[in-house]
Amino acid sequence: MAKVVVVTSGKGGVGKTTSTAALGAALAQAGQHVVVVDFDVGLRNLDLVMGAERRVVYDLINVVQGVARLPQALIRDKRVDTLSLLPASQTRDKEALTEPGVARVIAELREKFDWVICDSPAGIERGATLAMRHADAAVIVVNPEVSSVRDSDRIIGLLDAKTVKAERGESVDKALLITRYDPARAARGEMLNIEDVLEILSVPLLGIIPESEDVLRASNLGSPTLLSSDATVPGRAYLDAAKRLNGEKVPITIPSVKKGIFRLFARRAA
């Protein structure tokens, strides 16, 4: 039985696309059949983060409108062959995404894959509501920062009201992925800490991704597998988050990036 997951946040720039790519790659490396779907029509970027920007021929809108068949639009990842991408359209208007069209595409993806991970655009407009519409579960990406937390609260309200599951009287499973976390700054009281965010939003924690230069390196290279690899600190955090998404019990640790002399230096500089 396929699982449809929306990666959402309300606020832009918090790490939805990066997290979609990393979680997708981690699940696919574990042998699951995964498709990541870009819902950001007009501002697509998942193709770039996945390193597939030059392989896009057809897109989600083409499939929704029946111009292309789904298999023609799917792009298989070159590193992990159980990972596919359904890109968004860069040129079309987001009004071209229709509710019945999206329902049909999601239903077809459910038959082909174990996981359908929808990368939501920022905001609470049509693209965002359609991305969450058919979700069984939601990963809410949040930065430990006031505007991101507020927007996440708004998105949680929408997940409880505007999804197919909510309308049936069921509820979408929700989990928080806290990104760009800096444990040292949180310890000094300069940044909301994990407990603060969890208490304010009352949603269980999926994982903590530390602020790290490896995240930018992965998107520079278009290689999400850098973020689903044991070799980097955020990679380990994403691997663990993907396991939890898959129902495994993995204890949550607060990842630490700075070590030894750097940590001392950071504290003095404050």
Place this chain on the structure above:
Amino acid sequence: MRFSLLRRRRSTAAVARERLQVLLAHERPLLARPDLLVTLREDIMGVIAKHVKIETGRVRVKLDHGDTVSILEIDIEIPNAFASALAFGS
């Protein structure tokens, strides 16, 4: 020494947390629903009116937003004649 002095000041994270809690208590859809009080008032009065005669003008429903909890106050005036009738009836 310098660090312990700094720590004694209220941290900016604590300020952020408090501001968010106050703000979100007002923004949450359930509590911010404009028709919530009217609906609650009608439903609650319907239940009470089944057992006691009440005047619609003598009912007050108030929702107080707090930091972590909100308080729903319902004030219903029941005329004494009915109140004593109730007492005798039971």
